[in-house]
Amino acid sequence: MEPDVISFRNIHKRRRTKTIGPIDMSIPSGYIVALVGPNGSGKSTLLNMIMQTVFPDEGEISWFGQAYPDGLPVSVRQQIGFVPEQLSLEEKNLTVDEAAAFRSIWYDNWDGYLFDELLSRFDVPRGVRLTKMSKGERRKFEIAAAMAPRPKLLILDEPSSGLDPFAWKLMIEQLHKCMRTADTSILLSTHIVDEIRRLADYVVLMHHGKQLGMVEKDSLLDNWKECWVAQDAAILQDLPGIVSSRQESAGTISFITTECLEVERILHSAGIGFIQTRSLELDEVLGLWIDGYSPAGMRK
Numbered sequence: 001m002e003p004d005v006i007s008f009r010n011i012h013k014r015r016r017t018k019t020i021g022p023i024d025m026s027i028p029s030g031y032i033v034a035l036v037g038p039n040g041s042g043k044s045t046l047l048n049m050i051m052q053t054v055f056p057d058e059g060e061i062s063w064f065g066q067a068y069p070d071g072l073p074v075s076v077r078q079q080i081g082f083v084p085e086q087l088s089l090e091e092k093n094l095t096v097d098e099a100a101a102f103r104s105i106w107y108d109n110w111d112g113y114l115f116d117e118l119l120s121r122f123d124v125p126r127g128v129r130l131t132k133m134s135k136g137e138r139r140k141f142e143i144a145a146a147m148a149p150r151p152k153l154l155i156l157d158e159p160s161s162g163l164d165p166f167a168w169k170l171m172i173e174q175l176h177k178c179m180r181t182a183d184t185s186i187l188l189s190t191h192i193v194d195e196i197r198r199l200a201d202y203v204v205l206m207h208h209g210k211q212l213g214m215v216e217k218d219s220l221l222d223n224w225k226e227c228w229v230a231q232d233a234a235i236l237q238d239l240p241g242i243v244s245s246r247q248e249s250a251g252t253i254s255f256i257t258t259e260c261l262e263v264e265r266i267l268h269s270a271g272i273g274f275i276q277t278r279s280l281e282l283d284e285v286l287g288l289w290i291d292g293y294s295p296a297g298m299r300k
């Protein structure tokens, strides 16, 4: 079995107004994991710790199953593609071609053909300095450059920030392709619900510097539902994961549950069917999760 691509063990990072951590989490190999959470919850800090542009005050990080307390070797760094939240200062005055030449020295696995193909698909102008590009053009350059070494791990900090809908769709396609052809694991931070829906296998929720858990996206969406049944409110006592309920009309109630599959099993065995169900929107799910309702099937 492939080792986890990244493991955090008891990680703490003190910031001016809050502490990020404790973080204990492993990112499994071969999946897309979405890091979600409100502004300032610690997502970028976590990603920057993986890149060693920020160092934890306590705890240990492992890359592909190994810790490197004396610094990340270049050979391991070359296996990781990174799209940071901000443009890197070293490259700020370079043109696309100069920045690509700089990176191709750094990454000996750099695939110039793939980079050229991605740039032309994304329609990025080549001879222009990165600082003179639009935000979206710069973002597209960053995504192409992070994918060009065909890394084992791709880390994307709010990758779609500034992308137009066409570029966004193309990015989603390219990330799927990257997973298929290069077997790349992906960890991304995002606020875009549709991005999570289209890309993520797992969702990790961050809140106030704490990681509230990791759960399979499909299990989250299959289990967190609003349901309508032709029963009175007494039935709710026998059902798990009830968040809220409402009397819709005489003899009909609706309720929100975090354990819809189990609720369905219990009702079915009592000969009761749903009148209808509605999947919660992901932002409703995340709001409830932050409010303390834990999803079933949380990954350790």
Ligand SMILES: Nc1ncnc2c1ncn2[C@@H]1O[C@H](COP(=O)(O)OP(=O)(O)OP(=O)(O)O)[C@@H](O)[C@H]1O
Pocket: 015, 016, 017, 018, 037, 038, 039, 040, 041, 042, 043, 044, 045, 046
């Ligand atoms: N260089 C820094 N020095 C001190 N505090 C920092 C630094 N960078 C971030 N912080 C603080 O750490 C906390 C977490 O910030 P971080 O950027 O990791 O959050 P985030 O979840 O990525 O937020 P967003 O969704 O807004 O990008 C915030 O309270 C922020 O003010």
